[in-house]
Amino acid sequence: MLSATLPLHKSDPLSEDPMKHHVLLGTLLTAALGLQAQGTVKIAITGPFTGGSAPMGASMRDGAKLAIAEINAAGGIQVGGKKMKIEAIERDDEAKNERGALIAQELASMGDLSGVIGTVNTGVCMSGDRYFQEKGLTKIITPAAGSASMTQWSKAGVKDLSIFRFAADDAIQSAMVVEEAMRRGYTKVGLLYDSTNYGVSGRDDLMNQIRMQGGKLQVVASEKFNIGDKDMTAQLLRCKIGGAQAVLIWGIGPELAAVANGMAKIGMKAPLIGGWTLSMSNFIDNAGKNGNGTLMPETFIEDPITPKAKAFIEAYHHTFNVGRIPSPVSAAQGYDAIYIFAAAVKQAKSTDTHKIKAALEDLKEPVKGVIATWHRPFSKWNPADERTHEAFHRQQVVMGMVMDGRVVFANPAEKAQLIKAAGK
């Protein structure tokens, strides 16, 4: 940020280092070249920190900052022969595509960034990520889940990609939603989705999954709603009359809450099952008790079941002075993404974004995160298979359920499995 223009007047965090001379010389040299002026690893964190998607954006940022603070408190990342601290650069894209594009251009032209972490909205990925890719700037997308933000690169047949994703993408999520409906023995479902890219592609994913999982679910109604709609009576009546035993849904917090409240009004008891946006605080708060029993795939649940999770949750509550993480999934993903990025910097022995990218594609050491222990989360990009740059697989995702203002484990078996895995 501003300090980048006045590098030499700031106290050098590495002055205790025995290799002081080299560092100083290096600092002077790079300052003269306008590169890595302060001997820090610069990581940009972007996302919507205000607006309807803010619970996800702000939690992701805060989770990431928690990880950065921990790493810096331990002296920083071991880069070659020296320890370097992480410097975070924050940008609020307000969930707006055009703002996201502007920020991406700004960050891509900085020249001394090691990488970018963030983005909540698939539309923002679609409008901004090409600027990172053009410069080969390494970016880890988290927590945007829309399939398109990765498939755009495989469709374009890009040979070398600097964009990675650290989120359970919609393909995994929709598979789990359909699986859950079938596991509960439902045969008839209603489908509701918002009219944005996210909602419409979510509907396509769900229809796809229903077909792929044997076509055992009959879709009795497929209805959409607009952002800002509050009266969902017509859409819900269609589901009710069709005899829907569950409503599969793809949308964002406030409208999801309107659906839950509308169901209570017309006395529909069927559960809502949908994307992880159903765990957003603006859904849970606005739906109140009408949200109870809602099911969604989650990568992290705010339940201190393992020592690592307990430490993370307590640190988050304490540092940001809250009793509940606004979006636990985003916070945990932001946290783990920083640790994975730091591991790549260490392995690359460099703050050069191209070398970090190469290291990310072949991480040798496992990274202990709060969601899981990550063994080689990414591999060499293959345009025929975007999974090479996706970290999450089905086994890292569990089913969550809203209960009295919180998200809890929906299936005790999954909880037990996580505890067991952490004990190993």
Next chain:
Amino acid sequence: MNALIIGQLAVSGALMGLVYALIAYGFQLTYATSKSINFGQGELVMVSAFFSLTLLDHGVPYALMVPGGLAFGALLGLLVERTGVRLALEEKSEGWVLLTIILGLFFFSAAENIWGRDDRPFPTPLSENPVHVFGIDVTRMEISVAVGVFAIMGLIELFKRRTLLGKAFEAVSADRDAAELMGISATRTVMLSYGLSGAVAALAGILVSPITTVGPTMASAMILKAFSVAVVAGLDSGFGVVLIGMFLGALEGLASFYIGSGWREAPGLVLLILALAVRPTGVFGKAGIRKV
């Protein structure tokens, strides 16, 4: 079963339509006295709702919050009249159109900066359990909307007909110049109408917030529909806006069920075009002769 569905859709829609009617009624009040309307009326709804929520957050009891919110809305209405409308009217210009839009944008930015951009739940003392009336489900919040709308409109209409000040209001509405000659201050009457209009906007905000949540954009969809209602009904008839508001709301519900949820807004827009083509003064409007 079919009749029940139609009934459910029509009733749910009509109750939301009453909110459009209440906002449209706010347009009517100022149009009657000054032939001007506040294009930032939606922002008054939103800012008043935020203000009322802040009162509740500070421990003000619900029964005191309502008059507090209404008074705040009235003050905002007066502010709009003083800064956006009065000078333009004195100049006999149409400057109030732009000025009220600008004031609306100003209120919007102010709300974003003071209260943030998030949608927030608005507490209500009513139970969330729905009531069943002849097989139709209605929430208590929706009933409170209907009660509130009819109560405030009834009170204002009574005031216009029964009190001296109200008669002055009617006199200025009928003929501004003649009323001035009779010793009625047209400026004060216009102020009164803007104050009332602001209070009506605040009430709309308080009534609808428990259903829609409170956020800077909460009124942007409603305001467009309120305009439609005002235009279709005509800017003269309070009874007309209620009827058209309920009709439009019911039509929306039925359209999104029978035609498809993507077509929700279409019938309302067709209605608007038809009304403008066939009866530009509105279904319940008076076709007056304009002497030049």
